[in-house]
Amino acid sequence: MLDLKTHLSLLAMSFVTWGFFVLLGLPDYYQHWPLVAQLLILPAVTALYVPLTPWLLRRFPSRDHRRNALWLALYLTVPLFLYDVIYIVVIGGDDLSFVLRYWYLSFFYVSFWIQFPWVARGMTH
Numbered sequence: 748m749l750d751l752k753t754h755l756s757l758l759a760m761s762f763v764t765w766g767f768f769v770l771l772g773l774p775d776y777y778q779h780w781p782l783v784a785q786l787l788i789l790p791a792v793t794a795l796y797v798p799l800t801p802w803l804l805r806r807f808p809s810r811d812h813r814r815n816a817l818w819l820a821l822y823l824t825v826p827l828f829l830y831d832v833i834y835i836v837v838i839g840g841d842d843l844s845f846v847l848r849y850w851y852l853s854f855f856y857v858s859f860w861i862q863f864p865w866v867a868r869g870m871t872h
Contacts, residue, residue, distance in 0.1 A: 804816060
């Protein structure tokens with residue numbers, strides 16, 4: 748299990764990450780971006796996290812990279828989804844169908860669960 752300090756660090760990282768992407772996507776969380784730009788952000792963010800993932804995984808107290816990759820995926824998907832619900836639904840007055848309109852966000856709710864363990868697997872071989 749992770750210690751409390753690591754959980755809190757991951758939670759803080761998730762909020763800072765989310766905040767950065769919200770600010771980058773202002774005023775309407777990327778909805779004003781052309782479709783081509785929305786499509787290009789997917790491989791750009793994915794590519795950014797390929798070298799960033801090993802660096803993040805090495806910062807965990809445990810060297811069990813595969814397990815840590817799951818923790819990383821959890822903290823970079825579930826809290827971000829909840830932050831998006833608060834921002835888009837509660838504050839913005841939308842509904843949960845935002846996951847379809849903001850499909851580029853939904854992509855990462857799933858892709859990190861694949862990408863992080865894949866990168867961790869490469870670290871253990």
